[in-house]
Amino acid sequence: MRLLAPATGLIALLLIGCADREPPVAGQPPDMDTVAPVLSAAALAAFSPKVGQVLYVPAYSSIYNATAHGKMLLTVTLGVHNTDPDHAIVLRSVRYYDTSGKLIREPVPAARVLSPLATFEHVVDLTDDSGGSGANFLVEWAADATNVAAPLVETVNVETLSGHGVSFTSRAVVVRTLDGDAAAGKIGTP
Numbered sequence: 001m002r003l004l005a006p007a008t009g010l011i012a013l014l015l016i017g018c019a020d021r022e023p024p025v026a027g028q029p030p031d032m033d034t035v036a037p038v039l040s041a042a043a044l045a046a047f048s049p050k051v052g053q054v055l056y057v058p059a060y061s062s063i064y065n066a067t068a069h070g071k072m073l074l075t076v077t078l079g080v081h082n083t084d085p086d087h088a089i090v091l092r093s094v095r096y097y098d099t100s101g102k103l104i105r106e107p108v109p110a111a112r113v114l115s116p117l118a119t120f121e122h123v124v125d126l127t128d129d130s131g132g133s134g135a136n137f138l139v140e141w142a143a144d145a146t147n148v149a150a151p152l153v154e155t156v157n158v159e160t161l162s163g164h165g166v167s168f169t170s171r172a173v174v175v176r177t178l179d180g181d182a183a184a185g186k187i188g189t190p
Helices: 005-016 041-046
Strands: 051-058 062-064 071-073 075-081 089-097 103-108 112-114 119-124 136-143 152-159 166-171 173-179
Touching (some): 051 152, 075 089, 075 136, 103 119, 112 119, 136 152, 136 173
Antiparallel strands (some): 051 136, 051 173, 062 071, 075 119, 075 152, 089 136, 152 166
């Protein structure tokens, strides 16, 4: 049996240092403040990241249907799954961009902790076509353990109202790997 004391201690420290609940963010399911609580400034200052990544994941808020002039709107669910059963990770930022690369919003403007096997979700509603067919998310995460498993980050893109039943997923790709000093710093907008 593996000892989980170091991971349990980190989780306790991070959860104790979590800030009070923030107002709901558009597109954020109501339980996300419990699943992935926002870190207080003190907890974030005590966090000493060793590894992390910046990930790019496509998010199709619309796709073309039959012609370049026919669009079908889709609901997009971003999922950031902490795949590590022993270590928490810190979700440092999530940014949503449109087809032209313009920042639309930041669903995670402040760092959040994801406990082992927890999942952060963000939903782009069917009626929100601001992203377009080339919409995407940049997701930045970090951890204070070098042997942490990387999260699984993907979008599920769905439309069922038209009777067609369109659904597909998109997986994230690594844009940058952060270790040492790079993990300690905050990555800005590319």
